[in-house]
Amino acid sequence: MTDSRTPSDLVTEAISDLRQALEDLEHCAACREHPKVWDVAGDLAQGAAGLLSDAAKMKRGES
Numbered sequence: 180m181t182d183s184r185t186p187s188d189l190v191t192e193a194i195s196d197l198r199q200a201l202e203d204l205e206h207c208a209a210c211r212e213h214p215k216v217w218d219v220a221g222d223l224a225q226g227a228a229g230l231l232s233d234a235a236k237m238k239r240g241e242s
Contacts, residue, residue, distance in 0.1 A: 189234035193227035200224050 184192070200223035203216055210216045 186234035186237045189230040189237070193230040193234070196223045196227040196230070200227075 200220040203210070203220050203223075206216075
């Protein structure tokens with residue numbers, strides 16, 4: 180399966196993932212004490228970093 184997303188699509192997805200991570204952490208004080216919330220937020224942030232890296236490579240023509 181070919182990924183037809185553009186660099187702009189990847190950046191938009193990364194921003195959405197980061198917003199979701201922040202929302203998860205800001206949800207409530209009690210949630211911030213639960214390790215799983217931090218794991219999920221960390222996973223979203225790592226995924227966003229990967230998307231931004233892919234977008235940068237695409238812009239440089241590295242695919």
